[in-house]
Structures are given as C-alpha cells and as structure tokens.
Amino acid sequence: MKRSDREKELSRRMITRRALGLGALQLAVTGTLLWRLRDMQLEQADAFRLLAEENRINLRLLPPTRGLIHDRNGVLLAGNEQNYRVVMTRDDAGDIDLVLARLSRLIALDDAAIARAREDMLRNRPFVPVTVAERLSWEEISRVATNAPALPGVTPEMGLSRLYPLKADFAHVVGYVGPVSERDLQREETPDPVLMIPRFQIGKSGVEREAESLLRGKAGSQRVEVNSVGRVMRELDRVEGEPGENLHLTIDARLQNYALERLAGQSAAAVVIDIPTGDVLAAASAPSYDANLFVRGISSKDYNGLLENDYRPLVNKCVQGMYPPGSTFKMVTALAALEAAETDGLERVFCPGHMDVSGNRFHCWKRSGHGRVDLETALAESCDVYFYEMSQRCGIDRINAMSERLGLGIRYDLPMTSVASGLNPSREWKKRARDADWRIGDTVNVSIGQGYVLTTPLQLAVMTARLASNRAVLPRLLRDPLERAVPQATSLDLRPEWLAMIRRGMSNVVNDRRGTAYSSRVVDPTMVMAGKTGTSQVFRITQAERDSGIRRQEDLPWNRRNHALFVNYAPLDNPQVAVAVIVEHGGGGSSAAAPIGRDILLAALNEGRPPLAAYPTSQRNRISAEQDLLEERLRDLGSYRVSRA
Amino acid sequence: MSYLEYNTSRMPKGLAKVLHLNWALVVLLIAVACYGFVMLYSVAGGSAQPWMEPQLQRFVAGLGVMFLVAMVPIWFWRSVAGLGYALSTVLLLGVEFFGAVGMGAQRWLEIGPLRLQPSELAKITTIMALAAFYDWADIKKISRPVFVLVAAVIVLFPVFLVVRQPDLGTSLLIAAAGGAVIFAAGVHWGYFAGVIGSVAGLVVAVFTSRGTDWQLLQDYQYRRIDAFLDPTLDPLGAGYHINQAMIALGSGGWSGRGFMEGTQSRLNFLPEKHTDFIFTTLAEEFGFIGAGSLLVLYVMIIGFCLLTVLRSSNRFAALLTVGVTANFFLYFAVNTAMVMGLAPVVGVPLPLISYGGSAMMVLMVGFGLLQSAHIHRPRLPT
Structure with a gap:
C-alpha cells in the first residue's frame, strides 16, 4: 500500500530502534558465549586436558609367558602354542546376533558356540570381552581382520595357550591350566593383577597348580592410546614382564x-x-x-565320561x-x-x-x-x-x-x-x-x-x-x-x-x-x-x-x-x-x-x-x-x- | 511501501550490480567457510575426502546462488514471498505424508535424485512471508490482535509441521527468527512480554505440579525433560557426548593442541564431529584463539547485516534482513552454547562450517536476499 512520508519515517525509526535492540541482545549473547569459552579454555584447561588424557590412555597388563615344563632329559611336557582367537564386546557390537551371524559366515562356528558366546556376553557386563572362537587358522583370522568394518566389537587376538604334547602321559603329574575362577582369586591373599586379564589361565592341578608361583612370571604393562570404543590405536610405551620359570621334572x-x-x-x-x-x-x-x-x-x-568311569581316570592313584x-x-x-x-x-x-x-x-x-x-x-x-x-x-x-x-x-x-x-x-x-x-x-x-x-x-x-x-x-x-x-x-x-x-x-x-x-x-x-x-x-x-x-x-x-x-x-x-x-x-x-x-x-x-x-x-x-x-x-x-x- | 515506489532509475543495472555487492560481507563469509574446510580436512584424518571436497563444491555453488539471488531485484522477491511460503508448506506437508525416515525422524523428501529438506527452506520462506505481510499491513494496525494472530499463524504453521517431524531444533529456530521479525516490525512489546510470561508461567506450572495430585505430565515425560535439560543424568547417552565435547573444548587451552593433533576427535570420542560438534574440534585443535576468532567473525557478519538493515528504508528489505540475520545468529549461538554445555542438545549445525548441503544452501540464499536488498536499496535523491 501507499505510505505517507511520515509513516515511512515512523517505520524506519521503529525498525532501526528494534533492530539495534536485537543487535545488542545478540552481542550480549555472543559475549556470554565468549566468556564461557574463555572460562573453559583458559581457566579450566588443565582439568579438561587431564580428562582428555585419561580418556585416551589405557594401561594394559601384558600377560607373561608361562614357564615351560620339561622332563629330566629336556623333553617338553608343557609348552605354549600360538593361538589366534576372536573376542567380542557386547557394548561395541550393538546387535550381537547380527554380528555373530556375520562372523559365522567367515569362520567355522557351530550353533552351540554361538549360543555359548551369546550367553557369555549377556551374562557379563557389556564391556567385558568374550572369546567367541579359539584356535583359528591364520586364514580364518585374516578373514576376520579384513572384514573388521562389518564386525563392530569383534577383535582378532593372538595369544599363547597351553599345550601338552604328550597328551595323556602327564595329565596327573603336570596337570593342566584353566581360566581363573572366583575361588582361585579368593585363595590368593592379594591377587596378582595379572589374574584380572580376561582369559588368563592358571594351573588347576598337578605341577601346573602346585608350582604356579614359579611358572606364572610377572606381568608387563603397556600404555596404549585407545579410541572411544576402546580399540587400541597405538602403543605409547611398554614395560616387558618377566616370563615364568622353566621347570625340569625328575620324570623320564x-x-x-x-x-x-x-x-x-x-x-x-x-x-x-x-x-x-x-x-x-x-x-x-x-x-x-x-x-x-x-x-x-x-x-x-x-567330563561326565571321566567322572563316571569305574577306573577313576581323574584320580592320580600314585599319590592320592x-x-x-x-x-x-x-x-x-x-x-x-x-x-x-x-x-x-x-x-x-x-x-x-x-x-x-x-x-x-x-x-x-x-x-x-x-x-x-x-x-x-x-x-x-x-x-x-x-x-x-x-x-x-x-x-x-x-x-x-x-x-x-x-x-x-x-x-x-x-x-x-x-x-x-x-x-x-x-x-x-x-x-x-x-x-x-x-x-x-x-x-x-x-x-x-x-x-x-x-x-x-x-x-x-x-x-x-x-x-x-x-x-x-x-x-x-x-x-x-x-x-x-x-x-x-x-x-x-x-x-x-x-x-x-x-x-x-x-x-x-x-x-x-x-x-x-x-x-x-x-x-x-x-x-x-x-x-x-x-x-x-x-x-x-x-x-x-x-x-x-x-x-x-x-x-x-x-x-x-x-x-x-x-x-x-x-x-x-x-x-x-x-x-x-x-x-x-x-x-x-x-x-x-x-x-x-x-x-x-x-x-x-x-x-x-x-x-x-x-x-x-x-x-x-x-x-x-x-x-x-x-x-x-x-x-x-x-x-x-x-x-x- | 511497494516496489512501485522505488526510484528505479538510480539503481545499478546489469553487471554493474556486482560492484555494488557488499563485498566485505562476501569476504567474511569466505573466511568463515575456510575455517570449515580446514576442520573438515582435519576430522577426516588429514584427507579432503569424504567431507572437505564436497563441502568446498557446495560452498562455491552456494556463492553462485547467492550472487544470482542478489542480482534479482528485491521487489521481485517480495512479490514471490507468498508463493514461496505456499511451496514450502506443501513440501512440509509432503514430508509429513511421504517423507523418508532418517536418524529416527522424517526430514527429507526424495523427489527423483533430489533430496530436499523442506524445514530448511521453511526458515527462509517464513521470514519472507512475514516481511511481506508487514510490508503490506498498515503500520498503525499491526499491533491489533487480528494482525498479530495472522503473523503468529504464518510462523506457527511451519513450526508445527517441523515439530512433528520431529525436529525440535529447527522448529525453535523458525519460531525465534519469526519472533525477531515480528518484534522488529514494531508490534507492541506487550505481546512479547505476554508470550514470554505465559511460557515462563507454563514452565513453572509444569515443574511445580510435579509430584502433586494435579501433575500436568506423565512421570516418564518429566524424566525425558530432566535428561534433556541436564544431560549428565544420562552419562552414557546424550550426557556422554556433551561431556566428551566439553573435554575436547576445554583441553584446547589458549592455542590448542595443534592442527590434526586433537586427541578427542582423532580417537572418536566426539559424536558428529563433522557436523553438529565440529566447533569442539576447532576449539580443541586451535584453542581459544581459533574458537574465539570464529565467534568474532560471526559477530562481524551480524554487524554488517545489521548495517544493511539500518541503511535500508525499504520495510520489506529491512525486515527480511532482520530475519536472515536472526536466523544466522541463532544457528551459531545455539550450536556453540550446546557444545559448551549451556544449552540442551538439539540438532543445530554450525553455520557455514558444519558438513551439510541444505543448511548451507538456505543460508546462502538468505545472504543473497540480503545482498539483493543491499544492491537495490533506495538511493536518496541528491
């Protein structure tokens, strides 16, 4: 509509006044933001820097290599073999069923193993890594590694696992190792932190158990930079642990x-x-x-077969x-x-x-x-x-x-x-x-x-x-x-x-x-x-x-x-x-x-x-x-x- | 004041218009966008892909659009304001019925290969419609309830549709920018006092009623509000993100941790580090110098925009410019306040810096309108 000059002038002055008011308000808000920025970045910078470091640096224990057990002539009775395994964390996986299904297409995983891994993950706290498969071949582990983007929460790992090359000959004398149980932890007065490493194995019977303190060794430590999902990005430094002592039995x-x-x-x-x-x-x-x-x-x-056998194979009749x-x-x-x-x-x-x-x-x-x-x-x-x-x-x-x-x-x-x-x-x-x-x-x-x-x-x-x-x-x-x-x-x-x-x-x-x-x-x-x-x-x-x-x-x-x-x-x-x-x-x-x-x-x-x-x-x-x-x-x-x- | 009143004979014509652009503003926009390119390169781990290069292309395209919009006389834009508003409303309704669902919300409309985010378009068309409305209305009558009601409907209709998507951030931005235009038009301040007062009263009522017999909301709704207002109540959800963002920002210190040296963004502790949370990476890697200078640049852009308002005796152009400026201001103010823990987490990008096409394009269209108003401002006869 047609406006008079007076109206134009009125409009102009009104807009100017109010726009300046809005401008002042905007300036005040921006000033507040700048003040807040200054407060966080200059006054509290050290505290936040510390939090950032805590975020990114993770101290990890390096499991020591377990001592070997030889017979009196140097024959290996208990050794360590390379073991490629796949661990999975529920927290990072999101849809664990989907990820497990994808994983089963890459490596041999039967339904029982899937069910067990699933159950383990749901039973444990969400960030606890659970071993899904062990003793994989190099080909299998590389397939998992190449497909990592499609497998969130899945990490291929390499570790050592115990091997008894003479199989049944030394089951009673050397015994065997197994994962740390609650009772094992209670037995030690001040549990070695190494026992907290997931999947760490300790002696459960025989020499493996009785000479545990000699065989175990001392854990090393490693400071690593981790990303938000805990994936290791790089190693910052590392203190090597001490491998366990090698034992020689008197047995021939x-x-x-x-x-x-x-x-x-x-x-x-x-x-x-x-x-x-x-x-x-x-x-x-x-x-x-x-x-x-x-x-x-x-x-x-x-196990039941061993337990129910009349000849009691689990008993070491020599000393028990x-x-x-x-x-x-x-x-x-x-x-x-x-x-x-x-x-x-x-x-x-x-x-x-x-x-x-x-x-x-x-x-x-x-x-x-x-x-x-x-x-x-x-x-x-x-x-x-x-x-x-x-x-x-x-x-x-x-x-x-x-x-x-x-x-x-x-x-x-x-x-x-x-x-x-x-x-x-x-x-x-x-x-x-x-x-x-x-x-x-x-x-x-x-x-x-x-x-x-x-x-x-x-x-x-x-x-x-x-x-x-x-x-x-x-x-x-x-x-x-x-x-x-x-x-x-x-x-x-x-x-x-x-x-x-x-x-x-x-x-x-x-x-x-x-x-x-x-x-x-x-x-x-x-x-x-x-x-x-x-x-x-x-x-x-x-x-x-x-x-x-x-x-x-x-x-x-x-x-x-x-x-x-x-x-x-x-x-x-x-x-x-x-x-x-x-x-x-x-x-x-x-x-x-x-x-x-x-x-x-x-x-x-x-x-x-x-x-x-x-x-x-x-x-x-x-x-x-x-x-x-x-x-x-x-x-x-x-x-x-x-x-x- | 209709375009018929313009003293068209004194206006620059043809390519001469380019010389009359507000070049200082253009330089400022490019400077801000450069912050964005640097940060997108950094958060991609030192790579132009996948974010920096597309962003650069979009910005160049956006500059082109801005120039095109600027060339077109401002009175043309006034005449299509109603049409634009109608179009964006139709598109918003389209989203309501046919929209694609992304991130748990319907925001996009897929038309062939084109993916439209009508809520972004609605920001600019709502402002244009309001400015046109107040240009048309009798100045003496604009504080009458009927006129205020019309203006409110113009604003609240798109706000309502965007809330339903649901996109609370964008809808609040539209409402606030619309409010700024209505305020600048000269509507009696009593209405604003009334709105602010009743909103405050409602909030007080909602909170004081909690736990009493006449409780206004369900318990779970209160819990949602709690988590919205104080993210630390949800330390592994929204609270985790805001906390990580603050750590990143704070650890930057005076001069930052250095280009591409920010541990928080490098190690993925930051959410949406290339979009809504990009400011935290900037603050982490370039410190107070980097983040503060960006805020100063933003303030300078606001300043140049307001100058355009003050120099414009054209009511439509002035109100449009106020709206565009308010919209721009709200973007960066809400975004930075959010990552600094001063505002709840709502999805608002950092203007010209966050990765994303629709928001950038709409901003450039807005600045194009502003430039058009600048070029086609009435020159006083000498």
Whole structure:
C-alpha cells in the first residue's frame, strides 16, 4: 500500500530502534558465549586436558609367558602354542546376533558356540570381552581382520595357550591350566593383577597348580592410546614382564610313557624312584586322560565320561590312592621285631596255617601252613603266621615307629595335587579317630598290611628305596638341570645285618624257586632284582559265597577282587631303582603286579625299554610277543626332545 | 511501501550490480567457510575426502546462488514471498505424508535424485512471508490482535509441521527468527512480554505440579525433560557426548593442541564431529584463539547485516534482513552454547562450517536476499 512520508519515517525509526535492540541482545549473547569459552579454555584447561588424557590412555597388563615344563632329559611336557582367537564386546557390537551371524559366515562356528558366546556376553557386563572362537587358522583370522568394518566389537587376538604334547602321559603329574575362577582369586591373599586379564589361565592341578608361583612370571604393562570404543590405536610405551620359570621334572618321559602303556587297560598305578637321589622317574596312574581337553574347555559329555568311569581316570592313584599294603608291609613288621630284639631272624616259627589270638582265628594265606619258617623264608613265601607272631611280640608302637621311619604315613611335599598321607595307625590315632582302645587283633591285622594301615604307591616306592639303601630317601619331582650332585639322604641307622636279612628275603621272593614271584625273576646278573608281593583284601569272601562255590578271585565281581601289589628294586648288590606297583582289584600280587613291576624296573634300568635278555629263557617267546604289541603303542619321543638348558 | 515506489532509475543495472555487492560481507563469509574446510580436512584424518571436497563444491555453488539471488531485484522477491511460503508448506506437508525416515525422524523428501529438506527452506520462506505481510499491513494496525494472530499463524504453521517431524531444533529456530521479525516490525512489546510470561508461567506450572495430585505430565515425560535439560543424568547417552565435547573444548587451552593433533576427535570420542560438534574440534585443535576468532567473525557478519538493515528504508528489505540475520545468529549461538554445555542438545549445525548441503544452501540464499536488498536499496535523491 501507499505510505505517507511520515509513516515511512515512523517505520524506519521503529525498525532501526528494534533492530539495534536485537543487535545488542545478540552481542550480549555472543559475549556470554565468549566468556564461557574463555572460562573453559583458559581457566579450566588443565582439568579438561587431564580428562582428555585419561580418556585416551589405557594401561594394559601384558600377560607373561608361562614357564615351560620339561622332563629330566629336556623333553617338553608343557609348552605354549600360538593361538589366534576372536573376542567380542557386547557394548561395541550393538546387535550381537547380527554380528555373530556375520562372523559365522567367515569362520567355522557351530550353533552351540554361538549360543555359548551369546550367553557369555549377556551374562557379563557389556564391556567385558568374550572369546567367541579359539584356535583359528591364520586364514580364518585374516578373514576376520579384513572384514573388521562389518564386525563392530569383534577383535582378532593372538595369544599363547597351553599345550601338552604328550597328551595323556602327564595329565596327573603336570596337570593342566584353566581360566581363573572366583575361588582361585579368593585363595590368593592379594591377587596378582595379572589374574584380572580376561582369559588368563592358571594351573588347576598337578605341577601346573602346585608350582604356579614359579611358572606364572610377572606381568608387563603397556600404555596404549585407545579410541572411544576402546580399540587400541597405538602403543605409547611398554614395560616387558618377566616370563615364568622353566621347570625340569625328575620324570623320564620315555619311562613314564612305557609305564602308562604297560598299565593300560587296568586301574593301576606305578611309581619309580631313583634310589641315590630320590628322583621320581615315573609316576603313572592308569587310566589317564588328555589334559589338553581341559585347556580347550572339556565338553560335559567327555567330563561326565571321566567322572563316571569305574577306573577313576581323574584320580592320580600314585599319590592320592590309599590302599592296604598287604604283604608288602611285612618288611616293616620284621624290622620292628628285629629292632625290638624280639627275634634274631634265624629263629623259626611254626606255621600250622592259622593262629588263634584272643579267641579269633587268623588264617595264613596258605591254609595248609608253611611249617617252620625263619625270617627270610617267611618273607620269600609270605607266611602270615610268622608276622602275626612277631607283631604280638613287638607291639603296635614299634611297628608304628618303624613304619614312619621307612616313609609310610608321611605326606611328601611334592608339587602334585592332593598328595595323601596314607594312614599309619597307632593307639592314639584309634582313640582319636575311632574312640576305641587298640586291640591285639588290630596289631595282628596290621602286621600283614591289612586292617587300618593305608599307603600310597609313592610311599611304598619310598619304603622300598629306603630298605634298599638304608637311607631316608625323600622323593622329589623338580630338579635343577644344572645341579652337580644331590646331597645323599641321611642314614636310617638300621643295622646292616638286619637289612641284609630283609634283602635276602626279598631276593628270595623272586629268585628262589619257592618265592611268591619266582616267575617274575630277572636272569641278567647286572639287573637281578629283589621284591615283595602283596595281595590286599578289599572284601572278605563271605561264608554264603563260599557255600555257593565262589572260591577264586576270578569268580568275584571286579570291584570286590583283591588289590595286587608289588614292590621291587634292582640291582641287588647296588640298588639304583625302586618300583611300587598296584593293580586295583587285580587279584594276586604275584600274578597281576609282579610282572608289571619287573617290566617297569627293567625299563627304568635300560632307558625306558626292558631288554629281552633279562628275562628267563622260558619266558622270552611270550615276553617278546608282548613287547611287540606294546611297542606299537609307545610314543616316539625323538621329535619331542629338546636340548638341555 | 511497494516496489512501485522505488526510484528505479538510480539503481545499478546489469553487471554493474556486482560492484555494488557488499563485498566485505562476501569476504567474511569466505573466511568463515575456510575455517570449515580446514576442520573438515582435519576430522577426516588429514584427507579432503569424504567431507572437505564436497563441502568446498557446495560452498562455491552456494556463492553462485547467492550472487544470482542478489542480482534479482528485491521487489521481485517480495512479490514471490507468498508463493514461496505456499511451496514450502506443501513440501512440509509432503514430508509429513511421504517423507523418508532418517536418524529416527522424517526430514527429507526424495523427489527423483533430489533430496530436499523442506524445514530448511521453511526458515527462509517464513521470514519472507512475514516481511511481506508487514510490508503490506498498515503500520498503525499491526499491533491489533487480528494482525498479530495472522503473523503468529504464518510462523506457527511451519513450526508445527517441523515439530512433528520431529525436529525440535529447527522448529525453535523458525519460531525465534519469526519472533525477531515480528518484534522488529514494531508490534507492541506487550505481546512479547505476554508470550514470554505465559511460557515462563507454563514452565513453572509444569515443574511445580510435579509430584502433586494435579501433575500436568506423565512421570516418564518429566524424566525425558530432566535428561534433556541436564544431560549428565544420562552419562552414557546424550550426557556422554556433551561431556566428551566439553573435554575436547576445554583441553584446547589458549592455542590448542595443534592442527590434526586433537586427541578427542582423532580417537572418536566426539559424536558428529563433522557436523553438529565440529566447533569442539576447532576449539580443541586451535584453542581459544581459533574458537574465539570464529565467534568474532560471526559477530562481524551480524554487524554488517545489521548495517544493511539500518541503511535500508525499504520495510520489506529491512525486515527480511532482520530475519536472515536472526536466523544466522541463532544457528551459531545455539550450536556453540550446546557444545559448551549451556544449552540442551538439539540438532543445530554450525553455520557455514558444519558438513551439510541444505543448511548451507538456505543460508546462502538468505545472504543473497540480503545482498539483493543491499544492491537495490533506495538511493536518496541528491
């Protein structure tokens, strides 16, 4: 519309006034903004700078390389292998199902693995990295790396994971490692920060667990610059950690392998001790299992299979298994009686096949009786009545003391899981544990290794080594590969003439035609051995069973049969190696355990393989066939041998 | 004052118009845009792609558009103001019914290969429509309720449509710029006092009613308002971003951490670092010198624009210029206040610097109109 000049002037002045007002307001606002900028950038700059640094710099622990475990000859028993794995963080992934689906197209991932990863991620806090797949090939890991943009929250990682190249041979001795659990953390007073590293693995059993502090090493640290989603952009600096210590076991892997294969198919254990040093050369517990299964995460099916197996493969029978020693205990009773001067050993005791003690009849294993027997004969033929008599003369207190002196009832401090102390019964023990007085019948039972007495195969091997050397041999499992000589064990101070009698008796067990293990003799004069059989009763054959015709062990169900034991050492004149063997429910010591004890002892004396020439001529054909069968299963350790440190 | 009153004979004609452009303003715009190019190069990790080069092309195109708009006489723009307003309203309605959904909101309209953001267009057409309305209306009658109601409808209709997209930031900007034009036109200040007073009263009522029997909003709505006003209540959502932005800005210090040395942007702690939060990167890498000088440049642009207003005796041109200036001011004031933690997080880009096409183009059209007003201002007969 047409406006008058006055109106124009009015409009102009109004707009000017108001525009200037708006301009002033705008200037004031901008001034405020500038003031705020100045306040943040000049007054509070340091505080914000600090926050920015905290944002970008992340301190990470570098897991130390776990120490290696070698056998006495440098064979690798526990090593570390490169392991490519894929970890995923829920927070960064966003849609985890989508990302997992994409991932499954790049690497082999079955539905169970996807479900497990999913569950892990949802259970943990959102920023905790969860391992989705492990042990990937280089091709697979590169495929993941190339497709990183399509896989938010997924990081390919390289780490070391534990590997047991000899698989089942060392499952019980070396044990295995596994992820840190809440209980592991509680066990340590001030948990090593390295335990907080996701997926860090610590020893769960065996040497891996008992020597954890040596094997673990010290964590290094690394300062890295991370972006907003925690992805590492670059390393700022790094302090290298210390790798764990490498350990050398006293075990001879070749012998261990032989012993396990020799025991195969039975529920059995064998311990071999080097007499001069106490080195445990082999500790075989059959059946065994592949420890690598536990490192990789054992399936519940496999685990239940191990748990429900009647032969208890998860138990290290060498140190955890406690058995009545049976007749292998008779040396203890004999020495107790000799030391008490209750007999000179030459005295003969009449064995009518049984003995009545305070109204109870105790049988000799030979119902028809042994006639008149001296100490050596009693040992060689394992006459029970002789020891019933001797134990009553010297009493339980002396037997208990001698038993301890020979190494029974003691918990040896070896880096193995659940090393048992066995049971060396005494009056005080019975009062305390059973709230009952010791009876003479208890002594009589103990005299032949029955009743309350319980020993482990390790203890029996130690006992044998002590009898053979008259020294307080202590078993050991770790050795310093640089050591020159091991200090000799202290003397047991048993009179040589007593020990000579015991040794002759033990020699006669295998070398005398009437000995209980004559068929397991060694003919090679440089390896002649001495031993003692044992057959320990687990259940009595009841009268009802006897009436229904069961007289022999083979007629009983497996788990009610007697345990078969055998202890031996060789060479006779210069004892080097002591062996203890137990075959659970094996029947008789002379038939089930002694042949095994002989084979293992000969293997120990001959670098892990018994020489055919050591066997009696009449047995060689059979032994040769057995050896050929066994040889096929034995491991060739040539490829595992590592130069000595 | 219709264009018939213009003393057209004294106006520059043809290419001579170029000489009469406000060149100082052009230089200032280029200077500000250069800040943007540098920062877009930096946030891309030292690369012209993917942001700097397209932005450069758009800015050059934008300058061209500005010149074209400036060449066209201001009275032509006045005559198409109503048409432009109608067109932008139709497009906004189009978004309402056919719009593409992006970032959880309907903002774009896809017409063939073209992607339009009608809310940006509405900013300029609303201002033009208001300026034309007040140019047409009797100055003595503009404070009458009916006239005020018409002006309010002109502003609030597009505001309502943009809110529904939902794009709260843009709608507030349209409302505020419209308010500035209405204020400059000379409407009685009582209306503004009334609006401000009733808004304040409503806010007070909403908050005081909380927890009482006559509570005006649902609990979850209150919680949303809380999170909107104080992002630190949501430390992993919006609060995380604003916190990271403040860290970046504050850690810049006096002279910054250096070109391409900003850790916050380099390591992706900043959200939207090439668009809404680009100011934080500038402040982090060039410090108070960089960020402060940009604010000074903005103030200088505002100053030159206001000068144009004061020199224009043409009512339409003057009001249009006030609107364009207010729009520009609101952009950078809201954006910087937001990243400095002084205002809630609303999606408002930093003018001429943030990566984005629609906003840049609309700004350049606005400056073109301003230049047109400048070139075609009435010359007093000597």
